[in-house]
Amino acid sequence: MLSIIRRQGLRATMGSLSQVATRTALPAPRLAMAARSYAAAANASPIKSNISTTSSSLVSSTKDLVINGNRIIAGAVLSRQPLILRDLTPFEQEYFTYQKNLERGNAAPFGAEFYFKKGSVAERRWKQQEAERSGNATSASSRGKEASSQMEDELSEEDRVAALESKIAFNDRVTEADRKNDVRSLERSLARTLYLIVKKPRDQHSWQFPQGGVHVCENLQEAAGRELQEECGSNMDLWFVGRVPIGHYNYKLPNAVKTDSTSAPTGAKVFFMKAHIFSGQVKVDNKEIVDFAWVTKQEMKDYVAPEYYEAVKDMLSDF
Amino acid sequence: MASLTRSARHLLASTPIKAPLATCSRFASTSTKTATSSKESNDTVVLQPKQEYTTGLTRLREHYQGTVQEDLMVLTYNHTFKPKAKIPEGVRVELKGNRHIKPAPKAPAANRVPELVKIDVHCMMKEALTSKFNLLSGFMAIQSITGEMPELINSKKGVHPWKLRAGNPIGCKVTLKGDKMYQFMDKLVEVVLPRMKEWPGLPESAGDATGNIGMGFPPSALSLFPEIENNFDMFPRMTGFDVTFTTTAATNLEARLLLSGFNMPFQVKNRAPPVPKAAAPSIESTPSA
Known part of the structure; x- marks a missing residue:
């Protein structure tokens, strides 16, 4: 069935992530669908929104966007959807x-x-x-x-x-990555939704979603895409789900330097954009980030700071 | 075809002219039917199980609940939604052309995410005009691909030039819901549509503006279904058929989003120009949060 689809090249290109998974070790019932095909249908909004359309190409500014004393930051909730059906109780x-x-x-x-x-x-x-x-x-x-x-x-x-x-031989539902507990592999926990978190070289709040400041004349989606590309490399096939953020998180800047000017930001607002990965893998640049992990919602609790988890937990899938 | 078609044949033979549409409802009937119908059904082979059985998880349903629903919520979200002003009572609104007033759009909400409600598979056979038994082939084919007993459709009106008399059986129809619906969708999207050569996908204009999308299949598409492919010789007549997807979406766009979430191919005419990769020159370490 899969080979037929591949040959035909359905417009909704199956992410080669799932193809890779099938080739190597994919258990029987697959659940990998291409969410990107939404883009084909909603040709008006999302496909354009996945491409930089706003004035950023006209006015390219690297100035950080500050609104009401808050720096605006875009984060990317990059998820790998379940590849197989869930386990039965x-x-x-x-x-x-x-x-x-x-x-x-x-x-x-x-x-x-x-x-x-x-x-x-x-x-x-x-x-x-x-x-x-x-x-x-x-x-x-x-x-x-x-x-x-x-x-x-x-x-x-x-x-x-x-x-x-x-005779159809079923592959194992537990993969090599599961056995080795390799959190960097995309082929672990096939029945669960995985989220990308990255580690920054600092002591507190080191594990986070990939996120970074929004520039002036840039929309949230572009900023999230740019940050992902800068931090995790361009070796990933992504699709951003719409242009609206799915959640936000406020915090006070710890070392707010109030002395130099009155316009210096005192806090930050992080807006999270939803995205799916279809193929590729994160490449650590060892400058901005030093490590990454693909984790489920429950596993994320062990990595990120408690207040951060509290802020993002409702955006994430329990399954 | 003997044993399989026996009941269908019986169904056709016993269909009196001008019988109600749902003659075959007795095949799925329980004891609540009248005495006469239960007497009749004694000498028929019951093809349909009396009850629906849930024998496992449905792939597309899980996919819908896990991925599509959440994504649709984000994609159809409208932050600046304003409810339309109500039309005062007594005011009659005339719309141009053959249009009727649609219900006012409702604010986006988590419980209003578009969902697939049912799939109708319907076929009409011209050959049934000459003999109603010619309908059997299409009847069996629809039953094979959907796994449900079709409902016989009798013509409502007679059309003299076509030699069609009112009440004659002319087609059949299956309404799929629940697991069977998702399984049929799965089959369509994974097996049948990819093998339809030179079919460019559903057009962008697909949809009836109230959230339903329909498509027609040529007779040749019937042989692409795995159930029919293996026994192609057994069906004397191949028939074209229509498939209608009924969804709870309010607009064409929402319905298309939903279907494309199930991997239904759509034509894209005006592709946006490719992304200028160097639009944002590599900026050295933006101060990050």
Whole structure:
């Protein structure tokens, strides 16, 4: 299925992130969709908004934007969406198996003679699968086993080889990165939403979302995109979800120097912009940032300062 | 086709002229039906399970709840929303052309994020004019691709030049909701549409301005469905069909955003010019917060 999509090149380009993941080790049910395809539909607003359109190209200023004594800062909440379906709770698992058995029991009769030609390999294979399934359903009952063993005898060697070839092998839901606890890998916690946080070379508030000051004549989205590019390199395929911030955070500047001028900012306002990553990886420049991590909401608590977490936690996905 | 089509055949044969549209409702019926209908259904093969079973998570539903919903909330957010002035009572508003008044747009809210409500799959077969049994092929095909028993559609009016009489079966329809709807959408988007060669995607103008999007498929598209692909020879007549996506979106734009969130391809005519990468020259270490 995936290969078909790739060949066709759907306008909504699947992020090659998910492709990479599939090629290497991706467990069975995928949930990677291209949110970027929104851009194709809303051609009026978001696609333009993902591109610098405002006056910044006309007036290129590196002056920081200060409004009412507050520096305006743009942050980027860069997320990697879940790649596989979530884990089921034990209750859900039980419930679904129960429902599956009910469904099988009450299903309408299957017209095998309609779908399979008599004596064909497909028919034999289907009969074998059916025997296996009924064996599973009645688990210990001898009847199912008998039936399946009978089917085994009927099958030729050729059939067995064909069955092996067509058998779908599920990959592990736990990846290598999970086992090594490699927080820099994008292929960890496949069923969860991951967020990018970066570490700055300082003692307090070192772990944060990538963020930086907004210049005069620049909108929030451009500023967030520019900051990401400066801090994390341009080796990432990103899509910003709209132009509106999804949250904000105020704080007082600790070393506010009031002496030099009255217009010096006393505080800062951080506006967070939402973005998705489709491919690529962060490249640490060792100047502005020294480290990075892809973490879930719950893991983020261990990295960032408590007041910072308190401010951003409602923007983040619990799943 | 014998056992599978038996009930469909019976359904067609037993359809009296000018019968109500929902003749086949008895196939999904429970004991609440009248005595006559239950007597009739005794000698039919019930194709549909009596109850819906939830046997697992649905991929697209999870995707909608996890990603699309949140993104749509951001994308459709309007900070400067002003409710429209109410039309005073007794004032009649005339709109130009064949338009009618739409409900006033509501303020964006978390509980008003556009959502897929249902998918209608509908087919009309001209061949059914000559013999209603020609409809069987399309009936079976729609049933195969949707996994639900279609509802027979009888013509409301007779059209003499076409030799169509009122009440004759002329098409069939399935309304998909819930898990089945998302599964059908998944199949469409992942398997069928990518294989439709030279189909450029839904046009930008798609939508009926009230949040619903419809599209038509040629007969050749039916053979792209995996259920039909393997038994292509078994269906004597391929038929074109329409698919309508009904959403809770208020505008075309919202509906398109929602569908493209499920990877539905859309045409983009006026692509914005490429980003001038060097627009912002690399600024050395901006003082960061």
